[in-house]
Amino acid sequence: MSAPSAPPLKLLPLILANAACMMAMNAFIALLAPLARTLALNEWQAGASVTVAGVLWFLLARPWGRLSDRWGRKRVIATGIAGFAAAYLALAAGIHWALLTLPGTLAGFLLLLAGRGAIGAFYAAIPAAANAMIADRTPVERRAAAMATLGASSAIGLVLGPSLAGWLVGGGLVLPLYAMAGLAVVALIVAIYGLPGGDAPLAPRDATPVRMGDPRLRMPVVVALVAMGSVAIAQICVGFYAMDRWGLSREHAGRVAGYALTAVGVALIAAQVGVRRLQWPPHVLIRRGAVVAMLGFLVAGFTAAPWQLIASYFVMALGMGLVFPAFSAMAANAVAAHEQGTVAGTVSAAQGIGMVLGPLAGTLLYGIAPAVPFVVGALMLASIAFWVGTAREPAVARPADEAA
Template sequence: MTATTEPVEQPLRQARRRDKALLFVGVVIMGIGQSFMFIIAAPLARDIGLSDSQYGLAFTIANLSLIIAAPYWGRKSDVWGRKPIFLIGVAGVAIGNLLLALVLQIGLWGWLSVWPLFFLLIGARAIYGATSTAIYSASSAYIADVTDRASRAQGIAFIGGGNSLGIVLGPAIGGVLAFVSVLFPMYFLAVVGSAATITTYMILRETRHQEEVRRPATLKINDARLRPFLIMRFAFWLAFTSLQFITAFYVADRLGLTDTTEIVRMASIAMFCQAIVSVFIQIVVLQAIRIPQMMLLRLCFPLFAVGLFALAMSTSLIPILISFAILGVALSFSHAGIGGGASLSVEPYEQGIAAGLLSSVTTIGIVIGPVIGTALYDIAPNLPLFVSAAYLSLLSIYALSIKLPRSKR
């Protein structure tokens, strides 16, 4: 028996590792593209005549496409299969970056006035967001298809780690390639995304049988099985993005910095510390140590609250970096805990729409968080930290009441 099955199982394991590697590359590319929105597009907005508020408004309006598109692509992956939706996402990163680069290039050449550029920027960013979000919906569902209950958290962490790694690599890649020209990194990513699309089309295997693909998913946003995880994902990212938007202000005020270059440097170090810890936890630690989804879920909120309280008490750089490292652990646990728990709560043919809904509420938190964070910061610098820590502590108690169904795969 063993001699017969071993030659069959070995190529299957190799093919599965290759498929996961392709998913990982696609998610990394998506993370790099996200980082380019901040390190390349944002500074150039001023150069093409847009005010900071105009760029922020364009970004916010365009983000509405992500909220709508994420569950759509998730549902389509349950009907069409994972591979075609993932391909749409990777191609969307390539096309979206090319469109954004062209709009910015037209602005730098002075061919259009501010308001036409404003609407073109919204359109390009909306196309980018509406298509690239298919990567997360399809890759998360794909991982759910090829992992069992015990290894689901590891699989989801693998995908989350890829996105975090892309966000870490983005500034480094952008900084190096910008020596060619300021927009060259975006053109380069468009080429890389196109190559990844072709490679994925040729190699990635579909996970779902045709009879499974035809079965429609009916999962709704108010489904009792998924609701707790949607609430927690939204709450987590609401707090997380509110902190991200005030980080530079907070670091400057805590360390008594006035020089803009020094403020950017210190804030970047803090956020890099958080990101690199998150990458290490998801790609290394959670792949080596199998921790149950619910334990990760129940740890991420108290860890986040501890990190916020520690940050509020910090008055020098080292304690600030330690606080951000704790927040990086909480972020990595939330990816695997909330995503893995949601996946185990629904049926195999509902994995895509579940991942899409999680992505949608994440985007809502990302849109609302900066508004709340900056408003609270104007009242008192520590107020957004204490408010977030307080409701995250309540969610820690709520997480203890959540039970996973035993019958799901």
């Protein structure tokens, strides 16, 4: 499509709101292990409480995106953040009660499952409507850069959330949860007063719904699925790899994993900020980013020392930092204005599938040999680089497409 007629979008409020919610999402992960031990939960129960958020993200991303085509982007973002904040506060209060009363394993498990499920269900609205808002108000040639800025804010939340939770946990396990719920309220205020309203082009009543398998979206959806699945494989395997490869203690392996994931966050920020300067089209970003990430995966599978593992994670994240904003921009460029919300939700749903399948595939492959998940991740990324590199450059929707 052509450059949007809506006024240019001021990204700062969107960046702040998204970063705050991502901080809250990832802060919980840092608290999961001690919470699970205190509530006498098994590892699979703790893992299920994380997976359920990904499942609901996948299921609801497209409906939220479609709703933003009719309600408006700001209204959906604000609704998502409000529900996210309420769900987080309810989870914090529920865990506070559980820690005081120790109601039993089943009750603790159901509490985490319900709380994380509600958080994931409302969070699904935020990236779908946020990317559609950027597509509405950003010219084609600048979309990848703008979406990279949004991605950098997610990476900041990925890094700062667990760090802040670790700092606050000295005041008890529930203090970080209440603090993150408060942070989500701040995000809601920023969204209400900082984001523009009335910006969604309403979808015509007779418009054909965008299907998950729409040919225009085949490439960005597959790339999104593979990219998020690869990231999830790397996340789930890093701690086990550090223990099994070098015989590290749980505490030492946990530190190595923490350093590796911090390196991931730093690399994502660096890469996605760099996208703004490179101004490469989406298909070039995907091809080159996938090659860089592939090299990181290959090195990770055969490292000889922990520092090499950390460095390899930095390299793989540097490549992923080019890929992530590119597939969102590629999808947005392929469709008309009234389809942006549904399409952003479709891409977000593909990421949700990757977030669900990646950990499962990673643990199954790890059971074969510690290096296997990394080799498979490298092969998937190599396939993506080859496909995108040899395919015809994706078409960009023209103004006539929007009038149809």
